Amino acid sequence: MNEIPNMNYKGMKIWADQTAKLFPYGYPFSFVANQIHQYILVFRKEK
Numbered sequence: 760m761n762e763i764p765n766m767n768y769k770g771m772k773i774w775a776d777q778t779a780k781l782f783p784y785g786y787p788f789s790f791v792a793n794q795i796h797q798y799i800l801v802f803r804k805e806k
Contacts, residue, residue, distance in 0.1 A: 765805045772799040 775796045784790065
């Protein structure tokens with residue numbers, strides 16, 4: 760982000776998805792990561 764002029768970091772949000780279904784995959788299946796939360800970075804372009 761240092762390469763974009765006038766772009767300022769404003770904060771971070773963590774969004775927890777309460778509707779995500781967890782699946783207990785195990786042997787003989789492949790590992791599948793459950794995505795329960797996401798990090799959202801907030802930026803603002805200033806003049």
